[in-house]
Amino acid sequence: MNNQLPRTSVMYQALLNKDSSFEGIFYVGVKTTGVFCRPTCRARKPKFENVEFFPSFKLASDNGYRPCKICKPENHDEITPPWIKILITEIENNNSKKWSDEEIKLMGIDPTSVRRWFKKKYNMTFLSYIRKVRLKYALNEMKKGESMTQAAFAQGYESLSGFIDAMKNFTGKTPTKSKNINFLSVDKINALLGPMIVCAMDDGIYLLEFEDRRMLKTQMKRIIKGNKAVPVLSKHKFISQIENELNLYFEGKLSEFKTPFKMTGTEFQKNVWNQLLKIPYGQTICYEELAERIGNPSAQRAVANANGFNSIGIVIPCHRVIGKDGNLRGYGGKVWRKKKLLDIETSGINKNKI
Ligand SMILES: [Zn+2]
Incomplete structure (x- = not known):
């Protein structure tokens, strides 16, 4: 667990400084009160011997700590700091720029915080993220008709062989x-x-899953293979679109998603x-009914399996299928979420009636 965390002395100092660049990087449990906090909590800071650090909300909670009422860590798990959003947008828009530490500092951002954040959140180095973005752009240029040489040099590669090697590493194939x-x-x-993982291509979203779902890796592999795709950490207009729609949905203000999606199956x-x-929206049916609706009443088990294999959660509403007895039965994104989604939809309908 500790290898996911910065050094204890560094974290304690960040806690004393209320350093927001450590938001989402660690949570601190206070042994004397049994409460855990975010690094920037306004409450009086505990003594060094009374704290222990956790890499996630879940681990702090699993270790018996209650979320602090002042800094409300439950609202801030997996928070993306604004400076990361700014940096990622800059990188996506200026893909040929060389991102040295100096360049990052010029934006008023600390390069060490950047590296720490990428490691913690995406389990990848900042450098490898930058490389992949550049390779992606080079390939897009080639698709538009640029020569390999032009594309490579435009992305700052100093030699063609360097570009070819990097591409082989990334996609397993030569640039052409x-x-x-x-x-x-x-x-x-x-x-x-x-937190949810979203995957998108230019014709829609392909995956929308809660990050802690056990099937996530299998689903990702299936989608990558089924669409002959290479995954790359990157923003996409459909990812922003579905994020906005989801926020409205969770507030009970949206009953139909407009973001395009593609099924892989x-x-x-x-x-x-x-x-x-x-x-x-707001209604449920049972598995038996679902089997009947596809014209195969005896295929309940296969239908339930296909339901569980849905990789575009919420948008394709597999949470609206429940047991005949009203019991919620299973849900890949965990049953408490299924209950919550159905509650949101019920209250959403009531809101709209008023
Ligand atoms: Zn607190």
Whole structure:
């Protein structure tokens, strides 16, 4: 657990300084009160011997600490600091720029915080993120008709062989052969019920899942393979669009999603998912009914499996299928979330009636 965290002395100093660049990097448990806080909490700072540090909200909570009422860590798990958002936007918009520590400092951002954040949140180095963004842009330029040489030099590669090697490392293919590759933009968003992973391509979103879902890795692999795509951590207009829509949905103010999406699955699975899309907001049906609706009443088990294989959670409303007895039964994103989603929809309907 500790290898995910900065050194204890560094964290304690950050706590004393209320250093916001450590937001989301650690949570601090106070042994004398049994409460845990964010680094920037306004409450009086505890003594060094009375604290212990955790890399996540969950671990602090699992260790018996209660969230602090002043800094409310439950609202800030996985928070993305504004300076990271600014930096990522800059990088996406100025992809040929060389991002030295000096350049980052010029933006008023601390390069060490940047590296720490990438390691913690994406388990990747900042440098490798930058490299992938550059390779992605070089390939996009080549797709538009630029020569390999032009594309490589425009992205700051000093030699063609360096560019080719980097591309092989990234996509497993030479730049020319990589031209047919699709990039799957992957990003993490902060949703009301916990962080979610979104994947998108230029025709829509391909995946929307809670980060702690056990199937997430399997789903990612399936989507990457099924669409011959290379994942790259990056912003995408559809990711921003679905993030905005989700925020409204969680407030009970949106009942129909407009962000385009693409299903990756067998004909049978797609058939089931299309039926799910027909269940109106705020309503539920049982698995037996779902099987009947696809014209295969005896296929309840297969239908339930396909339901569980849905990789575009909430938008394709698999949470609207429950047991015949009214019991919620399973949910890939955990049953407490299923209950919460259905509650949101019920109160959303009531709100709109008023
Ligand atoms: Zn606090």
